[in-house]
Amino acid sequence: MPTAPPTDGFVPLGETASPWRRPAAAPDLRQLNSTDKKVALRYPFRVRLSRGKPSLFAQPGRESRHVVLLALIGLNVASFVAQLFLDAFAPGFVRDYLALSNRGIHDAYAWQFVTATLLYGSPWHFLGNMLGFYILGRDLESILGQRHFLYLFLSGAIGGELGHLFLMPSETILYAASGGVAAVLLAYATILPDLDLIASGVSRFSIRLKAKHVAGAILLLSLVMLAIDRNGAVIHSAILGGLAAGSLYAHLLGFGHASWPRRLLHRRREAAERMQRMTPAEFIEREIDPLLEKISRKGIQSLTRAERRLLSQAREKVGQV
Template structure:
């Protein structure tokens, strides 16, 4: 049993952050399937008055799936997007976009249902990772719109893919309003909320503004609250004499690497991933790790 536990821990440690999110989603889905229960307390309600009672649901809803096809397609999207994303950007940025996409999708969903109850109907609940996944997808499409991907026998620019998906989501909203029994207006609203976040995030990042830094600091402060304090014996501190202007050699190396990454990403946004040299692709791959 100990060996099995260690093997599982080792495999999990080798996953990137988005693959770990996939693992969490699958575990929760299997628990719901085996226990034959619904995690109602973690689903997002459509009214703000009910949301106030369980504010955590603005994030937890994105980890709840009951339908096998629902989780299958969401996790497949997340897996392939994750492989592309982690090779280009940091794991923390991936988490920022994922969770902010879920929050944006949930907020747009509640806003529309609260302001237009006659249009969208009565009480409803939102669940699934689609909004968060949309945020990652549209971010990539907006950040490097001219990057081409292979689709069967021809190439498609990423912005074509993003635009087509947004149009389908808009159609899905109106279809859900017209046919509430068979449609999914609420889910498509969440898709659009996530897509909007991804688009704004990408356009601001091109300008040099990382709008997820505030959320990142908040998330770090929350996780630090649950970490055990590490108080060890007092140690003698020696001054590092290898500093120049208050910076170490490691600081300069990190700065130079980040500048190189920024230059490569700018090249991708203008000319596409295929314009990179083999050395630049290898450098991005190593940086993604």
């Protein structure tokens, strides 16, 4: 474990998630060992994770071997080489049997849900995906840990395929390798929204694109492609589903602004804890009596699904007496 606190730009800032407190000023790099210098110099000191919002799932800042990242890149490289080989010696096989298609679903080609996530539309598609995945994945695997980083990628792959099935015509075919990478991009933009991913300067003019701007541009481009390219083999529909999955996963881990999934989970957790603290008599008085009064006035058919669930929970609560 580093002996000095890493910079504010790398370490997740939740007090329960990290043993370090936020430093008042940038650490003196001369006092850091070589490993700490790599971490301290990685980001500008002013950059903060998720706008300084804590997350219980964030890992302490540390050097990582990026096992999951490199394994996924290796898997994608091997699958792309195999795809090139099949395209050269068995034309049409990848499109008919490995890409996700409506025909494959009807014919029970269940393997397409796996193989489609490893298919690319072109060599440029492959190179762009792997370059972006490596740049973004180094940081996210260090921040989230190997397990959550893998789950994030898989959720994006699944979300990309589901997005295609819901948004595109049945005759289209999906090469879905971009879904997992899109999830990583959106999660990165949620966790490190103000980090400059692209910066260039010419004369007096400079261009800086933050992570959130890059993610927004990719989202806009995907929406445009969704509207104009709705035939044949496509890749863009997987990006939309992957972006949605990445945003959802990052917010469920506690990063970013408050979102409806987190608010819903928080309300349900509070309701369950409140119900557990109440005695059977208190539960009946506060929760059940108003429902009985509603039934007497409007009939049992007026109860919502949540209210019917409360009545069934009342039987369990009363059984504890």
